[in-house]
Amino acid sequence: MSKIAVLGAGSWGTALSIVLADNGHDVRLWTHNEVQEENINETHKNEKYLEIMIPEKIIAYSNMKEAISNTDAIVLVVPTKAIREVCQELNSIMTHKPILIHASKGIEPNTFKRVSEMIAEEMNLYSYEDIVVLSGPSHAEEVAMRQPTTVTVASLTSDYAKHAQDLFFNESFRVYTSDDLLGIELGGALKNIIALGAGISDGLGYGDNAKAALITRGLAEITRLGTSLGANPLSFLGLPGVGDLIVTCTSVHSRNWRAGNLLGKGFKLNEVLEQMEMVVEGVRTAKAAYKFAEKEDVDMPITNGIYHVLFHDKQPKEVVEQLMNRTKKEELDDIYHMFKQE
Ligand SMILES: NC(=O)C1=CN([C@@H]2O[C@H](COP(=O)(O)OP(=O)(O)OC[C@H]3O[C@@H](n4cnc5c(N)ncnc54)[C@H](OP(=O)(O)O)[C@@H]3O)[C@@H](O)[C@H]2O)C=CC1
């Protein structure tokens, strides 16, 4: 059994700690908050983030150096905006090199970096080839209740992906491997924008037809950007692509869907974010993807519309009208070419 530090004690860090503890590992859950550390160790609950009891063998730490000492694996699960800060602290205290797995979903605005790229930039001991990502349709609330869940772990180094698979795999948490780090990270990050759109659509009172259209055409534009950057188009048909789009666009557990729903009902972005209390990654990633698509000259009309609702006060109904009245197209035109690529 391994000693594993999970860095980030929000909903997803806590749920993944439960999976690892169920698998018999010695789990240290690091938080930047001393009060939360005490609460978790006294009550075996992480009340703000999950309702369920946490196995007693998960020990919370607020001292990162103690949390990572002698570990065989580190799982990084903080919001994307905190990745660099946490990695800088980690880098300053690392004296050994355990396997490094991250489970965050986002793209950095301005640099367009994915999480693995940010980690590799901040950590002296790790290169891009060393990083593993864990992604897929997996709401923390259901994982914590041991409900059947499937995810993918991806790394350019297949031994690391297999190692991560072994650490997490159990009877209710099925883990696949992939070598398409780029595609898996992009799928997980970009689906959050479409989930905001699905929430907006529901908030406006539109029905299942509109949501199915958003998911399908959202997948097309995610695949368009992903393949233009070199991802395998088939990755977007897998768990971290279409799988995560379905779960995030259709579930009340999704913070992105919930935030979108409030926007669709007429709330302003700042009012929505105040109410959420948890990270809504799609907002920051929408800014990144909008600019990234512009730079790469990739057509992403849904992302474009959501960006304008979020940051330029555009009315959601107006965006829907514009999307519906775009120039007539053949449905599979560009998709056909993407899948014909090697
Ligand atoms: N929740 C889910 O079902 C899933 C989430 N993810 C991804 O996992 C990542 C984390 O999300 P999730 O756990 O849900 O988010 P939450 O909002 O539930 O929790 C975020 C956690 O990160 C902590 N945090 C914030 N900033 C820092 C910082 N600078 N240093 C250290 N800790 C910090 C927060 O601390 P504090 O309490 O002090 O704010 C909190 O413990 C996101 O990228 C998300 O997209 C992926 C799959 C599923």
Ligand SMILES: O=C(CO)COP(=O)(O)O
């Ligand atoms: O990524 C997720 C499920 O796979 C969680 O999505 P939300 O951040 O929208 O809750």
